[in-house]
Amino acid sequence: MNSERRYPETISGPFEEPPIHFSDREDRDIEIRPYDGSEAEYEALAEMYVEFDPSDRAQGIPPGRESRVRTWLDGILADDCYNLIAWDGDTAAGHSTLVPDGDDDYELAIFVLQDYQEAGIGTHLIESLLGYGYSEGINCVWLTVERWNHAAVSLYEKVGFETTGAESFELEMAIRLAEDD
Amino acid sequence: MNVLVGVGSPNDSPAAIERTIQRAARVADELTVAICNPDADTDVSLAATVTETLEEHDITAATRHVSGQPGSELVDIAESEGFDEIVLAGGQTSPMGKITIDKTVEFVVLNAHTTVTLVR
Numbered sequence: 385m386n387s388e389r390r391y392p393e394t395i396s397g398p399f400e401e402p403p404i405h406f407s408d409r410e411d412r413d414i415e416i417r418p419y420d421g422s423e424a425e426y427e428a429l430a431e432m433y434v435e436f437d438p439s440d441r442a443q444g445i446p447p448g449r450e451s452r453v454r455t456w457l458d459g460i461l462a463d464d465c466y467n468l469i470a471w472d473g474d475t476a477a478g479h480s481t482l483v484p485d486g487d488d489d490y491e492l493a494i495f496v497l498q499d500y501q502e503a504g505i506g507t508h509l510i511e512s513l514l515g516y517g518y519s520e521g522i523n524c525v526w527l528t529v530e531r532w533n534h535a536a537v538s539l540y541e542k543v544g545f546e547t548t549g550a551e552s553f554e555l556e557m558a559i560r561l562a563e564d565d
Numbered sequence: 566m567n568v569l570v571g572v573g574s575p576n577d578s579p580a581a582i583e584r585t586i587q588r589a590a591r592v593a594d595e596l597t598v599a600i601c602n603p604d605a606d607t608d609v610s611l612a613a614t615v616t617e618t619l620e621e622h623d624i625t626a627a628t629r630h631v632s633g634q635p636g637s638e639l640v641d642i643a644e645s646e647g648f649d650e651i652v653l654a655g656g657q658t659s660p661m662g663k664i665t666i667d668k669t670v671e672f673v674v675l676n677a678h679t680t681v682t683l684v685r
Contacts, residue, residue, distance in 0.1 A: 445663055447662075481661070484660065486660070492661075
């Protein structure tokens with residue numbers, strides 16, 4: 385969006401790398417692994433977003449209608465993006481994604497289905513995505529978050545994101561995974 | 566209805582400007598396009614986009630150039646000159662598809678006494 389984005393000087397990490405397995409706080413067996421590009425995984429993710437509670441939407445995503453969910457997914461599941469899915473068996477419980485911003489850096493977003501929230505899945509989804517990004521040579525990652533969303537902001541701060549822009553409606557936060565090339 | 570369109574937020578693309586002016590023209594009896602940009606070079610290209618849009622869609626509108634803080638200028642013009650509505654391009658989307666609202670839009674939404682329409 386703009387190449388004048390600021391990033392922290394301090395490098396964060398190291399972070400766990402996918403695939404990872406763990407038991408969540410509800411004792412569900414969760415596996416986080418990269419999206420494999422298959423139709424089955426695409427459909428599981430589409431199903432997750434169709435079921436997504438509208439009150440958990442942020443800044444217009446995920447979109448509300450199934451057709452628009454699919455258009456949106458086509459963009460963020462493209463070959464130049466990095467996607468992790470948290471699985472409870474065959475059910476997609478959560479998703480984290482890195483989308484290139486055209487300036488060699490990546491925008492991050494994370495979504496956890498309502499029934500799976502507050503079980504520790506979000507922390508693993510974001511940390512393993514940062515580990516995945518680092519292993520793929522990504523240096524800097526940023527995101528925007530609505531300023532009233534304290535739960536999300538504290539999760540991002542916990543893993544090392546710093547607030548880099550606070551002058552608009554949304555907070556902008558960024559993290560450095562490696563020195564610039 | 567007397568409608569004021571503001572163009573010239575840093576991220577207003579030509580397509581967003583065209584869409585916004587067209588949308589405003591649909592409801593306006595009288596239309597004014599305010600080109601907000603202190604930078605002379607961008608001002609020329611913005612003015613060209615506005616002129617093209619008006620000609621292409623056969624829209625009659627007054628155009629004017631506004632200097633200073635775009636948000637407060639737009640609110641001030643709308644109030645002092647009796648406009649009924651302000652129309653702005655309503656937020657860009659990030660690579661992820663998140664809608665982001667820039668400072669000008671935020672200022673106008675929070676401070677205008679008229680109806681504000683955001684087009685996207």
